[in-house]
Amino acid sequence: MPPGPHLKPGGTLVYxxxxxxxxxxxxxxxxxxxxxxxxxxxxxxxxxxxxxQNLPGVEEGDGFFYAKLIKRRN
Incomplete structure (x- = not known):
């Protein structure tokens, strides 16, 4: 996940x-x-x-993961 340095302050990255x-x-x-x-x-x-984290068999649909990261404003 190298995009961190390219985010603007206050920018959001969804993984x-x-x-x-x-x-x-x-x-x-x-x-x-x-x-x-x-x-x-x-x-x-x-x-x-x-x-x-959504797991197959627990939630509807296939398994997947997501996280939201924010670059702090300086």
Whole structure:
């Protein structure tokens, strides 16, 4: 997820996948936030998950993940 430096202050990045794997979802968000200190996660999920995860068989439709990140205004 390299676009962090290209976001304007106050800009929004939505990260979405059609995956249910933590390696492609919550772990990517955690790594992005660790290397992009001026970004913050907009709460969309639970405190235990940095985004919204929908699982097949639990929610209607296929599994997917999304998270909204915002670059802080300086």
């Amino acid at each position: 979405a996948t059609c995956s249910i794997l933590p390696e492609e979802n919550s772990q990517q968000i955690a790594a992005f936030l660790a290397r992009t200190p001026d970004a913050e996660l907009h709460a969309t999920g639970t405190p235990a998950s940095p985004g919204q």
